[in-house]
Amino acid sequence: MVGRAPIAVALDAPDLETAARWAGLVTPHVSALKIGLELYLRYGPSVVASVRGASEAEIFLDLKLHDIPATVAGAARAVARLRPALLTVHAGAGAAAIRAAAEAIPATRIVAVTVLTSLGEADLARLGMAGPVSSAVRRLAAVAIEAGARGLVCSPQEVEAVRAEVGDGIVLITPGVRPAGTDANDQARVATPEEALRSGADLLVIGRPITAAADPGAAAAAIAASLRRAEAVDSRQ
Ligand code: C5P
Secondary structure (H helix, E strand, O other): OOOOEEEEEEOOOOOHHHHHHHHHHHOOOEEEEEEEHHHHHHHOOHHHHHHHOOOOOEEEEEEEEOOOHHHHHHHHHHHHOOOOOEEEEEHHHOHHHHHHHHHHOOOOEEEEEOOOOOOOHHHHHHOOOOOOHHHHHHHHHHHHHHOOOOEEEOOHHHHHHHHHHHOOOOEEEEOOEOOOOOOOOOOOOOEOHHHHHHOOOOEEEEOHHHHOOOOHHHHHHHHHHHHHHHHHHHHHO
């Protein structure tokens, strides 16, 4: 791994100034900045320019689109001028909606969200999706990839099974990443950054372990360094 670490910092900030400050501090160390619904809906599209600044970090626009194909395509076209590297769409919107997004914004990697990690088996059963969560994840992943998604969000525990389902070339993105010894916060199923990469993740979404640190830049640099060390050890084995 050369250059910036494969980390997308979740900029879940209370205001634009904080988000821009975090972005400036972490950008030298990480490859992407994740803007979620809260920040985007509060400040609108201009939030992207504010966090991007003069940096070359990629923008991960986590808007989790979920609508009919024409509307998803229109929304994707609407954000195309922001040049996001990644844009999320719910796989549950269906193959046609995923395909519409992929065609509407070809320079952006469409990332499908399979099953939200806030949902358990009982929730899925109530929604008419009986069976283990992992089966639903694999089913939705297959539909999304066939329809043109080039990335998937999944938990670190699901990475291996999802990789087996979709093969190489698809970017697997995992939240729920916690360096050893840090607070899990509200994440139930966590893995360390090294574990997540070893199990096959391509991009780690990390928020509070970096943004709630006294020095977010130093926290990002430390995680990036630990990933480089792990990679060096692995390549010697
Ligand atoms: O602070 P933390 O590292 O938990 O932030 C994780 C980020 O990933 C948050 O922006 C959260 O909304 C997002 N996320 C998640 N679990 C998912 C999908 C997204 O935690 N399944």
